[in-house]
Amino acid sequence: MTKFLIVGLGNIGPEYAMTRHNAGFMVLDRMAAQYGFGFSMTRLAYTAKWQHKGKQLFFVKPTTYMNLSGRAVAYYLKQENIPVENLLVITDDKDLPFGKLRLKPKGSAGGHNGLRNIDEVLTTQEYARLRVGIGSNFSKGRQVDFVLGEFPDDEVSQLPEYLDRAGDAVLSFCTMGIQQTMNNYNQ
Template sequence: MIKAVIGLGNPGKQYEKTRHNIGFMVADAVASLLKCNRKYKEKCFSHIYECPDHDLIIAKPQTYMNNSGIAVKNIMEDYNLSPEEILVIYDDLDLPLGTIRLRKKGSSGGHRGMKSIIENIKTENFPRLKIGIGRPERKEQVVDYVLSPFSKEQQILVEKVIQSAAQCILNVLKYGIDKSMNFCNQKIV
């Protein structure tokens, strides 16, 4: 049973609408749909929204993406959670924009935030929801690409993706990971 939904991103106004912050965007959408406490707590190096009606917390680590594992480890220790009780949401360069993938476990796939989590909690065995953001044309553009906002043309699709990902998470909370795979693994158009 999932007890913590953790969206990855970078803190600060300058990163708010960037591709790398899609995890934060989805976390905010889930908090809104579940009507979690509007005020977050600063705890475990994160913004924590408590959802007492759902026995759930929603967290947005404030350690910057590459150090996400520090916050996730603290959340797990403070709330006494096992790896199977967290669901991490993050951006994925290898999936096209409009694609979401729910997985029970897996490697970092080169994602530095996921690498940090795996190193800090010492396992790859935790659920995750990957949100496709596509790749830039050239490999050397990756850093600028993930730290830039979506284009105006992409905004309508991005909003659909955020809402679909949030609905996926609600499905996981209600039915579990296995029963939610077909519902969640989709391409949004």
């Protein structure tokens, strides 16, 4: 059975739960609620396993905080014996408007500290990433406050549909492959 490692990036703790920087956690939490699987605290992460269309999906929400996410990613790739080409990292992206998704087969960290740490620990940028747009409605020097801020009410009302679409993209990546998923979900 083909195995996939799906990593949602975020920060642990209730103070971060609904912040833009936790978009990766939010996608996985939404999928868990939708499909009825649950997360357990394990080494370096909250993890869950779920089977979908003959594929074994191993979900990870690192507890190492965003800037040290690579430790958990490397650990579970090795622990679960999953090749890096079956890794998908879900992260927020301030360079995409809210509501937009962008799947890429590889790429740079683009200023994202979580991706930067994963690149360093894995010593490669050759893994798929699903970028979840959070917009960039902040003034100069206020980026940290923006990404660690909560979604405004008008966006909160749109989150369920947006998170569902991201979850659908995750499942498509695992079953249809990256090219077909990019064709269907990149806007």
